[in-house]
Amino acid sequence: xxxxxxxxxxxxxxxxxxxxxxxxxxxxxxxxxxxxxxxxxxxxxxxxxxxxxxxxxxxxxxxxxxxxxxxxxxxxxxxxxxxxxxxxxxxxxxxxxxxxxxxxxxxxxxxxxxxxxxxxxxxxxxx
Numbered sequence: 451x452x453x454x455x456x457x458x459x460x461x462x463x464x465x466x467x468x469x470x471x472x473x474x475x476x477x478x479x480x481x482x483x484x485x486x487x488x489x490x491x492x493x494x495x496x497x498x499x500x501x502x503x504x505x506x507x508x509x510x511x512x513x514x515x516x517x518x519x520x521x522x523x524x525x526x527x528x529x530x531x532x533x534x535x536x537x538x539x540x541x542x543x544x545x546x547x548x549x550x551x552x553x554x555x556x557x558x559x560x561x562x563x564x565x566x567x568x569x570x571x572x573x574x575x576x577x
Contacts, residue, residue, distance in 0.1 A: 490518045490519070494558055498515060498551075498554060498560035499560070499563065500512075500548070508526045509542065509547075510522070511547040513554070525546070544564065
């Protein structure tokens with residue numbers, strides 16, 4: 451860019467405007483990163499909440515207390531599980547995540563939330 455264009459009043463306004471836009475975008479990004487959810491430490495005097503979900507190709511879960519996430523887990527399923535029925539995938543997600551976090555869950559009250567209605571009735575039955 452020629453020096454003459456850089457020192458003209460129109461380009462100075464343009465440079466200041468773009469500089470302000472960049473600064474506002476950077477500040478906005480900083481604020482969003484600072485507000486991201488952070489994982490908390492577990493309190494063993496409170497019950498744990500395990501929310502599981504089985505997607506088409508993967509399973510996922512979040513363990514939390516008082517709506518604050520403690521940890522999360524995502525794993526891709528093998529092709530055989532991907533082609534199985536949804537309640538089989540949901541039960542696999544529950545089983546896998548309870549096994550994964552058993553050191554936190556054993557001996558402490560915990561709740562499991564799933565959106566699969568068949569599993570809701572299955573998990574509340576008494577034997």
